[in-house]
Structures are given as C-alpha cells and as structure tokens.
Amino acid sequence: MTETFDAAAWVRGYAALIDRDADTLTELDAAIGDADHGGNMRRGTAAAVEALAETGPAETLKQTGMTLIRTIGGASGPLYGTFFLRFAAALGETVDAAAFAKAFRAGLDGVVARGKAEAGDKTMFDALAPAADAIDQSLSAGGGFAAALDAAVVAAEAGRDGTIPMQARKGRASYLGERSVGHQDPGATSAALLVRAARQALR
Incomplete structure (x- = not known):
C-alpha cells in the first residue's frame, strides 16, 4: 500500500486538534504566560484552513505559514509561520x-533561527526537536513513513x-524564574499536536 501525505x-487536522484543546492551551498559558495561546492558535489555524486552495503541498504549506504569521498574536505566529515557510521551501x-x-528538519531549524531556543528552555523546541530526531532515527533503521x-x-x-x-529560559514564562x-x-503542547496532526494526514 502506498503511503501518501x-x-x-x-x-485541517491541526486546526481541529487546536480547536479541541484550545481551552487547555489557554489554561496552561494562564499559569506561565498571557493566557492567550489557545485563542491565538485557534484563530490562526482557522484562518489557515480558510486560506487553503487547490495547490501543491509546498504552496499549501507556504500559504499556511504566511497566514499564521499574519493572524496569530505574540511569538507563536512568527514561530509557527516560520516552521511552515521553511518546511515548504525544503x-x-x-x-x-x-x-x-x-x-x-528545515522547519525546526527555522524555529531555532527565529526563537534562539535550545533543548531545556521549556519551549516548542522541546517537542519538535525530539520528533525530528525520532523521524530520522526511524527512517535510518529502515522504518516506513507511518512508523x-x-x-x-x-x-x-x-x-x-x-x-x-x-x-x-525563554519567553514570558522566563520572567517567573523558579x-x-x-x-x-x-x-510544546501545541507543537505536539502539530506532530500528531501530521501522523493523521498520512494515508
């Protein structure tokens, strides 16, 4: 059976997961941030779905990146937008x-370039980087796309x-210290949803 992404x-799947978990994202952000992550991500991903057109995958994801930059407030818009733009370009x-x-991997590199985050900073990097490594390791071991x-x-x-x-160590949460x-x-929670949505998009 051929696997198609x-x-x-x-x-669409990412927007659905964000919509489902928006309240949770906001509760998490209320503890260490501005309490707006859920609402911002819901607004941005909904706009990205509305902007979808009949184009190839690279153009689709480029458009998504630009839409997220334009519609998500705070740091998340540029970070997620850059992820998709770099992903599309590669x-x-x-x-x-x-x-x-x-x-x-290119998308992850874009997030690093934009946000200067490293492992252990308590950011989306801490979910995306292990995912990138897991993909590479699985493929190197002979696993298929789904695996x-x-x-x-x-x-x-x-x-x-x-x-x-x-x-x-990064962002508004860093102001809280210990x-x-x-x-x-x-x-990191919304980033994990992004990876889950990718798995669901593989047919």
Missing part, C-alpha cells in the same frame, strides 16, 4: 518519508511532558 489534511512536489524528514511519524508523536509528547519540571517549574509548556 496530504498537506491540506495536515492543516519540500518538493512529492512528499515521501525522506522529503518529509528533510522538510521537518517514523508514529515515533515522532511519541517523542513529541514525551518532550511536551518533559517541560513540566523545567525552569523556563515559579515556572511544575507547569507544562503551552508551546
């Missing part, structure tokens, strides 16, 4: 496992959970 389904017209892995994305979901969610004991310890990072 549907870029538009990724965007993508060909055929989205196989190797192409996805390369593009995902690689399954591994990515597990790694992203473990990374999300791993932010709970961390002290934030009081940020014990709270799950909202950005």
Whole structure:
C-alpha cells in the first residue's frame, strides 16, 4: 500500500486538534504566560484552513505559514509561520518519508533561527526537536513513513511532558524564574499536536 501525505489534511487536522484543546492551551498559558495561546492558535489555524486552495503541498504549506504569521498574536505566529515557510521551501512536489524528514528538519531549524531556543528552555523546541530526531532515527533503521511519524508523536509528547519540571529560559514564562517549574509548556503542547496532526494526514 502506498503511503501518501496530504498537506491540506495536515492543516485541517491541526486546526481541529487546536480547536479541541484550545481551552487547555489557554489554561496552561494562564499559569506561565498571557493566557492567550489557545485563542491565538485557534484563530490562526482557522484562518489557515480558510486560506487553503487547490495547490501543491509546498504552496499549501507556504500559504499556511504566511497566514499564521499574519493572524496569530505574540511569538507563536512568527514561530509557527516560520516552521511552515521553511518546511515548504525544503519540500518538493512529492512528499515521501525522506522529503518529509528533510522538510521537518528545515522547519525546526527555522524555529531555532527565529526563537534562539535550545533543548531545556521549556519551549516548542522541546517537542519538535525530539520528533525530528525520532523521524530520522526511524527512517535510518529502515522504518516506513507511518512508523517514523508514529515515533515522532511519541517523542513529541514525551518532550511536551518533559517541560513540566523545567525552569523556563525563554519567553514570558522566563520572567517567573523558579515559579515556572511544575507547569507544562503551552508551546510544546501545541507543537505536539502539530506532530500528531501530521501522523493523521498520512494515508
């Protein structure tokens, strides 16, 4: 059976997961941020779905990135927008496992360039970086596309959970110092949803 990745389904699926979990994202952000992550992400991903057109995967995800930058407030818009723009720029017209892995890594590099985050800073990086590594490791071991994305979901969610004991070193949460310890990072939480939506978009 041929595995095909549907870029538009990724965007729609991500918007659906964000809509489902928006209140949770806001509650997490209320503890260590501005209490607006859920609402901002819901607004941005809904706008991205509205902007979808019948185009190739690279153009679809480029449009998504630009829409997210325009419609999500705070730091999340530029970060998620840059992820999608870099992902799209690295993508060909055929989205196989190797192409996805390369593009995902490019998207992660864009997030790092934009946000200067590192492992352990308590940010979306802590979910996205383990996912990228899991994809690469799975493919290197001979796994297929589905297995690689399954591994990515597990790694992203473990990374999300791993932010709970961390002290934030980036963003508004960093202002809290030690009081940020014990709270799950909202950005890592929405990033884990992005990886889960990617798995759901593989048919």
